[in-house]
Amino acid sequence: MYLKPMAIAAALGIFQSGATLAGDAVAGKKIATDRSRGNCIACHYLPGGQSPGNIGPALVGIQGRYASKGQLTEQIYDATVANPDSIMPPFGRHRILSGRELADVVEYIWSL
Amino acid sequence: MKTIIATLLALSLSGFGNLAAAATPEQEQALWQRYFQARFPDVPLEEFPNGVYAIDPIGRENWEAIEEFPPYETALSEGEELWNTPFADGKGYADCFPDGPAIMNQYPRWDRARGTVVTLPLAINECRKAHGEKPLKYKKGPIASLLAYIGYESRGQITDVKIPKDDPRALAAYEKGKQFYFARRGQLNFSCAHCHLLYSGHVLRTETLSPAFGHTTHFPVYRSKWGEMGTLHRRYIGCNKQVRAKPFKPQSEEYRNLEYFMTYMNNGLPLNAPGARK
């Protein structure tokens, strides 16, 4: 049984005290460049980012690569589902980011 | 070259998905060395001990400038003094290590009597204990200075770790070290191999990831980030913490086994301790 992306997104929405699915992209950007939180920039090129790493693919044109925010959420939640050899930390499964942070990051990355 | 091809053909015939089960340490060593040489074809073999400076030209320029006035010089003189200062009982390190101080390539080694991997820092503290001296702490300070001096005197020696075939416990230690190297750990789910093997040469934020081939030749190291010397196990601890895994104690069995595996993989490389790194 494949957990529908919307289900995760929905669960996150509920976690945010019944708010809508939309996260805060501005907050998401901060998380993405914060070394102690998402630190996405350590491995990924982010537009406007300082000294991005080149370990993962550049985070541009995201909507051309992911069909929905739900799919993107799944990937960030646990990248090893799609690729067992992935070295991307499982931000959701390992609780590196909270549900709210995850939603914010998704909102930000989705906009790239 | 032909031996490596033959080895790899033998490997591929053994049909592994799990190389851990099928191959011998010799085969794995050949695979390791071949992998890095294929990843970095322009780097001559003897350059790998220079780590990231073998593959990053800008970093290398800076490093060469630093090496003109090496930041480990103080440690070298401190280490030499330590080596030559007698213990309270009148003996000295030379009594424990008659071949010394150029003894770096004798470690790590399998100690048959005790059934464990003995590293140089461990041996140093055992020497001290045998002569009524207090042990040195393992991450930095005097141990690092002493190791710097020993390492400097040992420059040019060739890494030559042995896994005695007639003691299966030695192979078991190697296997444990290998498993440690390739296992994901910590909240961030990284293994040593992810950064230093698979993505070696790539950039993690501002830092180029150094290839593992050559890691063991240049410790102790003066790390600008530390502002002082540190040992290999100090770096192990830092790396483990960085991936949010609980680190092990310096000179714990886990880290000694890891050092055993890593150094064996680097057999054939010349030693060039102490090193200077960012």
Add this chain to the structure above:
Amino acid sequence: MKTHLSATLLAGLLIASPMSQGATKIQALEAIAAAEQARQRAAAIDGEWRDTGKLIKKAKQSLEAHLYTQAVELANQAQLQGKLGYEQAMRQRNAGFPHYMIAFVESQQAMEIAQATASESTASQDIQPFQVLHDGKPVTIARNHDKKAQLPQEFLKAGRNCPPFCLQPIRAAEGVETIGELEMLDFLRESADGKPVLIIDSRTPEWVLRGTIPGAINIPWTQIDPQQQGMFGDPGEDRLRSLLIDRFGVVQTEEGGLDFSQAKTLVLFCNGLWCGQSHANIRTLLKAGYPPEKLKWYRGGMQDWVSAGLTTVKPSF
């Protein structure tokens, strides 16, 4: 499977949300105990995470400060970390060299092999034809690719008597190299290039008439065998000496001895593994003092040469 886990964990996330009602001291104590148990379970297999201990410590501090809800939350986080760390270590038990490392090395090797073979001769892998002089006339040595070609009559026989057609050992004598077709072709090229190499057909003339290797000179074994009377009745010994000095580059010293330092390399053959004529020649030459390293024996001889489809030539007289 993993998606079920995700669903479960998410559900867990929800249950542990700050929305839950105030916890009691007992609940806090239980949560902390459970967290500690999970932490130890992970630690036992070297799978403990960095912050688990800190979380438990903070939970205990919250407990002491009577902040039971917070204590439960922190303890639950720690417990989850312990559980995840344990599962991670269990999954990683057999971690070892990854498949992509082997794949990478193999693909690099395949590339190298492809490059190496591409740079080799792009023409056919078979022998490249080349020219030699035979009886003063140019002859091209090449390999026959006519699949219908057959062996010459005299080399079709399967039954022979010994003597005289005895099977030959692989080695003619100590220090004398036995060679095959490829080496023979190399020597023929060298000889044609003017190097000090002689190719010698050791057979008696009636054999040579049927065909020989282009570039070879005929020195019948009977001519140089001291036991034999020689072709023209001359003692074999004198004949041999003349050959050595006149044709093989051997120098007579003042004392009447022989200096072989400038002697040519001699490549001897006859009919093949059932023919002893070249072997006999070799023995004679060695007895006369010829350096063994300058004698080569093409043991396969004409039998193998024609079986390989290589060019033969009949005397032009």
